[in-house]
Amino acid sequence: ARVALGSRNLILVGLMGAxxxxxxxxxxxxxGIPFIDTDAEIERVSRMTISELFAAYGxxxxxxxxxxxxxxxxxxxxxxxxxxxxxxxxxxxxRQIKRGGLSIWLRAELDILWExxxxxxxxxxxxxxxxxxxxxxxxxxxxxxxxDADLTVxxxxxxxxxxVNEVLA
Ligand code: S3P
Numbered sequence: 001a002r003v004a005l006g007s008r009n010l011i012l013v014g015l016m017g018a019x020x021x022x023x024x025x026x027x028x029x030x031x032g033i034p035f036i037d038t039d040a041e042i043e044r045v046s047r048m049t050i051s052e053l054f055a056a057y058g059x060x061x062x063x064x065x066x067x068x069x070x071x072x073x074x075x076x077x078x079x080x081x082x083x084x085x086x087x088x089x090x091x092x093x094x095r096q097i098k099r100g101g102l103s104i105w106l107r108a109e110l111d112i113l114w115e116x117x118x119x120x121x122x123x124x125x126x127x128x129x130x131x132x133x134x135x136x137x138x139x140x141x142x143x144x145x146x147x148d149a150d151l152t153v154x155x156x157x158x159x160x161x162x163x164v165n166e167v168l169a
Contacts (some may be wrong), residue, residue, distance in 0.1 A: 001054050003122055006033070009077040009101030010167075014087035017113035018106040019163065023083035023102045026164045031080065038043055039084045042069050050084075054124035068091045072098030085124075085138070097102060099150075104167060105149035110136055112156065 010018040010027065021037050028035035039050055042065055046053060056091050066084060069094055073081060075147050081101070087093045088103070097103050117123060128134045146152075153166045 005033075005078045005102070006054040007077045009074055010080045011074070011097050011101050011103045012080070012082045012106055012167075013097065013103055013149050014085065014106040014155070015108070015113055015127075016085040016144060017116035017133070017135075018085075018107055018108045019116070019160070020082035021052035022160055023106060023155065023163050023167060024080045026160055030164060031078075032122060034079045035082075036073055037082045038066065038073065038087060039072055041073060042066060042084075045069060049122075051122060051124050059125075063090050063093070067096070068088070070100075071096050076087050077101060086143075089142055089151065091134055094145075094148070098150075105146040105152045106155040106163075107143075107146070107152050107157040108111070110139060113139070 010031075015019055017146070024037065025035045042050055046065065048056065049110045050062070053065070056083060057073075058160065063086065066087055069089065070081075073079070074096055077100075084096065088097055110132075114135055117126060117135065118131075126134055126136070153163060155163055
């Protein structure tokens with residue numbers, strides 16, 4: 001798989017709770033290449049948490065920073081890169097991702113996403129009256145866009161190894 005990837009990056013896209021970071025980390029270690037999570041990188045360069053960034057500057061500024069960080073990250077490879085859920089939805093960022101490597105949509109059903117994000121409330125977009133409904137609305141709006149990724153892998157609630165094997169295959 002490493003040979004096939006060459007210097008290209010493997011970029012995971014999809015909604016929050018799909019397992020991009022966990023699957024990405026495990027995939028990278030199986031391939032023996034570095035793993036990078038774009039949200040973590042944004043937090044590192046800004047020295048703020050994602051929630052703090054949203055609160056202080058709003059979503060638009062966050063997206064601008066996200067675009068810059070992802071553009072820089074994708075300049076070298078190979079790496080496994082997990083992106084924030086909105087990255088692929090942003091047109092500029094999506095173009096960078098499409099150019100920067102092989103994109104894989106980790107696709108999951110609402111119940112699974114909800115179960116995973118419900119445990120932690122770090123997602124500013126879900127600080128609403130009815131976060132489950134918000135998540136469902138995001139699914140409906142975004143799934144047609146994620147479908148533009150190069151490949152789709154189902155992220156079901158099974159052992160991570162099974163999903164990683166599908167990504168590698
Ligand atoms: C977002 C998803 C988050 C983070 C930010 C916005 C989104 O990343 O980038 O809260 O627009 O879906 P995760 O998908 O890693 O939770």
